[in-house]
Amino acid sequence: MDKIYRIAIDGPAGAGKSTMAKLLAEKLGIDYIDTGAMYRAIALKLLRTGTDYHDEKALGKLLDTTDVDYYGGKVYLDGEDVSSLIRTPEVSSMASESSAVPAVRDKLGELQMAIAKKRSLLMDGRDIGTVIIPDAEFKFFLTASSRIRAYRRICEMREKGIECDLDQVEQEIQERDYRDSHRDYHPLKKADDAIEIDTSDLKISDVVDKMMEIINEKIN
Numbered sequence: 001m002d003k004i005y006r007i008a009i010d011g012p013a014g015a016g017k018s019t020m021a022k023l024l025a026e027k028l029g030i031d032y033i034d035t036g037a038m039y040r041a042i043a044l045k046l047l048r049t050g051t052d053y054h055d056e057k058a059l060g061k062l063l064d065t066t067d068v069d070y071y072g073g074k075v076y077l078d079g080e081d082v083s084s085l086i087r088t089p090e091v092s093s094m095a096s097e098s099s100a101v102p103a104v105r106d107k108l109g110e111l112q113m114a115i116a117k118k119r120s121l122l123m124d125g126r127d128i129g130t131v132i133i134p135d136a137e138f139k140f141f142l143t144a145s146s147r148i149r150a151y152r153r154i155c156e157m158r159e160k161g162i163e164c165d166l167d168q169v170e171q172e173i174q175e176r177d178y179r180d181s182h183r184d185y186h187p188l189k190k191a192d193d194a195i196e197i198d199t200s201d202l203k204i205s206d207v208v209d210k211m212m213e214i215i216n217e218k219i220n
């Protein structure tokens, strides 16, 4: 691709964004940026330092002295590759809470906007098509029913040898959806010009093919 193409993929947790985004970026030969991983890195730092994100002064100091970066499929916190440390339930929960804080969003938003400048890339998250790259050439919004997302989560956990209750996982997913889409600042929201794909009954490869088809139609 000679021209610059920026692809924004948003949607709730468990809709399959990261898996599909990674595959699509690979097919297109462009970089993939997982912005959720960046929120998780900040959450990890909050947990490690025992900083209360409600304490504006302490949070400001932490954000001013923290370096987050994402490249080569890995997320770096103050230069340390923390990719394998950010998928725990504690970090998920802290990321969900702290990502609602405007100071956190402003810091990461600025970084993400700088990363997305003047280059082809695929970025996924919650506010990419609405806030970070509002003029992206392609915008997708991936959804799936909360039941299906809970089921996918159960399968993931089972692979790791952890058994969970489907109803409880679904309830947690619904609570997280509510928090993500009802926060005052930059909530999870479909951009008006985003193409919505319900992945509930689709295979990963079907969704990737569908997005690829839409992209090819426009660029060829």
Ligand code: DC
Residues within 6 Å of the ligand: 013, 035, 036, 037, 039, 040, 092, 095, 096, 097, 099, 100, 124, 125, 126, 127, 128, 180
């Ligand atoms: O996609 P994820 O589950 O790894 O994201 C972790 C948390 O960060 C999740 O609670 C939503 C939040 N997030 C966000 O608010 N904005 C983004 N662009 C990406 C993630």
